[in-house]
Amino acid sequence: MVLNRSLSETKLPTFGRRHLQCLLLFCGLSAIYGMRVNLSVAIVAMMDKSAANPNFPEYKWSEQTKSKVLSSFFCGYICTQIPAGGWARRFGGKVMLMFTVTSSSILAILTPLAASIGNWQLLCALRFLQGFGQGSTIPAMATILAKWAPVEERSSLATYLFSGAQFGTVIMLGSSGALASSSMGWPSIFYLPGGLGLLWALIWLCFGASSPSDCKVISDAERSYIETSLSKQVKSEEHEMPTKVPWCKIFTSPPFLALLVTHCGYTWGFWTLLTQIPSYMKSVLGKDIKSNALLSALPYLSMVILGFICCPFVEALEKSKRVSRTVSRKVFNTIGQWIPVTTFIWLGYVNADQSDLAVVLLTVTVSITAITHFGWQVNHIDLSPHFAGTLVGLTNSAANVMSIIAPxxxxxxxxxPTNSVQWRIIFFIAGGFNFFANLLFIIFGTAKVQPWHDEELKVQELKPLNENLVVVTPSGEEKEEPKEGNVLKETA
Known part of the structure; x- marks a missing residue:
């Protein structure tokens, strides 16, 4: 087996089909996040005509109404998280992503029309539907990644893929200021990502694949490399994998519960900043819409760059086997979640005249969280490669309750909004969530495949190989007698 693998690795292309799938998923996630975060900046222009093109309508919404609008997306988003993992296994990740990106793109293009016809109420309804459609994105991607990523490359490929979220955020936030001031006005902030999403869906239809077995053009060497790597961690063949989700075992599993809380804590801080940085920049730091957009994008650009820089080092560390995968997950997650605790507290004491310091702290707070790509964000696949999509759906559903509550x-x-003391409370809450979440991950987290991953398969292996014989006695009665060789299979 080692010899075969060595031979196959020598024939592996530098840029294989697994890398192409990762690139396509990166672009798709970028488009999805562009449609998800565009409202965070667009709403500043929608509520302040002087900050954007004055030829487009202005909406006099209160801060409470604005918070409702920003939260409405996540109300729909959590509805499809849990069933999405099962859908991805049943219909394939490719189909699920086609649906989510296409529907979200169409709704993004219709957003300006919805706001003009039905004010904030219809806008909330549309954003709810958009969130409902996007709910299957991450579970579907996790399901695809679990089948395409060799164990040794899982952290790096996951980081490249999920960095698409930050890249899409950067592009959207960075360009939205210029778009709002352009001749097309703030509606173009919705038209651009919607159009790009439809373009991506067409490309994905042509080149996407749910797994190596569904890809007709992958080389034998690359397919063998992927399947050999995955079979070392999970010894069951794909067609023998269990179909029933062990819900009770999952919800009583300490590693999973720790992962769920960690995801929630991270999401609270991440989405607090993502939805509120533009407002904070404008109200407290006094930045106009153009500089606001560029400075709001800076932390996420740094996050993408840091994630890419760390990938080769983390991949080399994991291949060297110098530390266990569990230790690696905990160390990187601690860096990504406990350093922001300090910067959150520091941000709480920054004055309005210290705008440069505030930008630096915001950048550090957001960018350092890229390290969690090597921590909790890939841990779902560690715990159960087969049920990775379901686990992501469960934790993402709980975490996005935080996305609703935080705004x-x-x-x-x-x-x-100009009161820095009130913002201090917001930063303290976010820091507290990060600290507590990572503490639980350190205590209970693990990167080992859980026993319930293939429990159903083990039970099936204990069933008799043959059914009993039905024998007719001389008196005409029927009775069952065991066949010869009707023994139980030994479990692996």
Whole structure:
């Protein structure tokens, strides 16, 4: 087996089909996040005509109404998280992604029309539907990644893929200021990502694949390399994999529960900043819409760059086997979640005249979280490669409750957007969530495949190989007698 693998690795292309799938998923996630975060900046222009093209309508919404609009997406988003993993296994990740990107793109293009016809109420309804459609994105991608990524490359490929979220954020936030001031006005902030999403869906239809077995043009060497690597971690063949989700075992699993809480803590801080940085920049730091957009994008650009820089080092570390995968996950996750605790607290004491320091702290707070790509963000696949999509759906569903609550908490606490003391409370809450979440991950987290991953398969292996014989006695009665050789299979 080692000899075969060595021979196959020598024939592996520098840029294989697994890398192409990762690139396509990166671009798709970029488009999805562009459509997800565009409202964070667009709403600043929609509520302040002087900050954008004055030829387009202005909406006089309160901070509470703005918070409702920003949260409405996540109300729909959590609805499809849990079933999405099962859908991805049943219909294939390719089909699920086609649906989510296409539907979200169409709704993004219709957003300006919805706001003009039905004000914030219809806008909330449309964003709810957009979130509902996007709910299957991450579970579907996790399901695809679990089948395409060799164990030794899992962290790096996952980081490249999920960096698409930050890349899409950077492009959207960085360009939105210029788009809002252009001749097309703030509606173009919705038209651009919607159009790019439809273009991506067409490309994905032609080149995407749910797994190596579904890809007709992958080389035998690359397919063998991927399947050999995955078979070392999970010894069952794909067609023998269990179909029933062990819900009770999952919800009583300490590693999974720690992962769920970690995801929630991370999401609270991430989405608090993502949805509120433009407002904070404008209200507290006094930045106009153009500089606001560029500075809001800076932290996420740094996050993408840092993630890419770390990938080769982390991949080399994991291949060297110098530390266990569990230790690696915990160390990187601690860096990614506990350093922001310090910067969150520091941000709380930054004055309005220290705008440069605030930008630096915001950049560090967001960019360092890229390290969690090597921590909790790939841990779903560690715990159960087969049920990775389901696990992502479960934790993402719980985490996005935080995405709903966080903007509402900001709207409740920050009654005066120019009051830095009120923003201090917001930063302290985010820091507290990060600290507690990572603490649980350190105590209970693991990168080992859990026993419930293939529990159903083990039970099936204990069933008799043959059915009993039905024998007719001389008196005409029927009775069952065991066949010869009707023994139980030994479990692996």
């Amino acid at each position: 509402l908490v900001v709207g409740y606490i920050v009654t005066d």
